[in-house]
Amino acid sequence: MPGFGHQLVGEGLSCSHSAMGSSGRWIIWMLCVCCSAQENVALRVTMRESSLQVVQGDYVVLPCSFFTSSPLSRLNIIWTLAPFSSPEVPTQVIVYDHGQVIEDPALTGRVGFTGVPWSADIFLNDTRVSDAGIYRCLVNNPPETASSGINELELRVLTPPSLPLCQWDGDADAGGSVTLSCSVEEGVPTPEIHWEKLDPEKIALPINMEGDLTGSIQIANVSSQTSGLYRCSATNVLGTENCYVSLSIYTAPARSSGVLQGVLLTLSMCVVLLALLGLLLWLHHTGQDGWRWRRAKEECYDIRYTSSLRSFV
Structure with missing residues (x-):
């Protein structure tokens, strides 16, 4: 079965052309060819998805499949992340090496393998914005050589808008x-x-x-x-x-309002001037009446004085 290091039973079968039937020789020959071909199969790593999306806070599985014909006793799996914010500085996410799992301390409790050594898939829970980026899955299984022992996928973490x-x-x-x-x-x-x-x-x-x-x-x-x-x-x-x-837009008082205030002020001054003029006229009129009364009184006194003198004579 591909991917899990199964070895063909019967490696000691002989491919000699002894006295056997033609059909028996053909079967043995096919088994020899298959055995040789299986020994020459190189390690292959594939991703079932090229990109994934997950809502912030949710759980996601990052798939990575590998195919090998060698035993898995020396299997090594490394997952790395190149964040979108700094793709030139990849970080190590999780490692499986000779039966031991090593997690990035910053991801402890949030990352893990789903089924090593048979699968290189990992999971992420409580996803965060910082989890977004390019994930690479690297598989080694000595002594087998790897023709494409690394593959990658893009993970986007969806987040609602922050408060503007x-x-x-x-x-x-x-x-x-x-x-x-x-x-x-x-x-x-x-x-x-x-x-x-x-x-x-x-x-x-x-x-x-x-x-x-x-x-x-x-x-x-x-x-x-x-x-x-x-x-x-x-x-x-x-x-x-x-x-x-x-x-709130500030609007200065309209010019018409200033004109109206000027008109009102002018009218007020006119009223005051008219009042003053009326007062002066009244005072003048009152002064003339007083003068006439004094004049009449003096004339009356002169007449009485003259009459008295005449009677005395």
């Missing part, structure tokens, strides 16, 4: 320009970013993408109508996360 960060920058005075930005730390597949204004009615807004995980909108010539609640959404197949910005 919303912020704004710019001039919030009427007529100015404002930029709203939204960024998310992680998410696999890469989250799609959307901006929309929620009130007074929901309006989708065009986005300028700055890389895969940051999106912004620019609003020029802002006005009081620009004020409102804005929402950024980061979405992938595993869910959606939101953040919000409340924008």
Whole structure:
């Protein structure tokens, strides 16, 4: 049976051409050919999958099959990981060597073989973002040579979007320009970013993408109508996360209001001046009446004084 070091029973069979029937000789000859061919079969390693996906926190089996015709007493299996973040620095995940299993201390309890020595498959549980990358399975089984003793597969760990960060920058005075930005730390597949204004009615807004995980909108010539609640959404197949910005635009008092205040002030001053003028006229009129009364009194006194003198004479 391929893959598990079965040896053909009857290696001591002789292939001599003694006195046997033609059919017997043919059978023996075929057994000799098969035995020789089996001894020349090299170790082969294959992957049943070229890529796998797993949701963060779930369990996954990484398959690796090998085929050999030699005993498994010296079997050696090595799994390595080249993370997507640093593919040039692969790390050792787990090793099977002469019946012993050695795990990466950082993965203790989360990685293991499913059925050594008959299988090189391993499992990963409680998967994390750091588990994503290129996994390589290397199998050696001395003294057998390996024509393709290594193979690889890609593992992607799907994660929902992290909570995005919303912020704004710019001039919030009427007529100015404002930029709203939204960024998310992680998410696999890469989250799609959307901006929309929620009130007074929901309006989708065009986005300028700055890389895969940051999106912004620019609003020029802002006005009081620009004020409102804005929402950024980061979405992938595993869910959606939101953040919000409340924008208030300052609008200076209208010029017509200043003109009205000037008119009111002018009218007030006119009223005051008219009151003062009325007061002056009243005082003037009152002064003339007093003068006339004094004049009349003096004239009356003169008449009485003259009459008295005449009567005395």
